[in-house]
Amino acid sequence: MFDLLKIDKLFLLMKAKNLDAVVIGPSNNLEYMTGFNPGRI
Incomplete structure (x- = not known):
């Protein structure tokens, strides 16, 4: 069973x-939390 809350947040x-709206924190923090670097996509 997947953790739907984590999947939802991801x-x-x-x-x-995709909406160019991720300016919440440093890209390295996002990379650590999500497992990929949003800046490279």
Whole structure:
């Protein structure tokens, strides 16, 4: 069983990135939390 809450938050982060709206914190923190670097996509 997946952790739906974590998946939901990850999806929202990815969706926000697509809208160029991820300015919440340093990219290295996002990379650590999500496992990828949003700045390279």
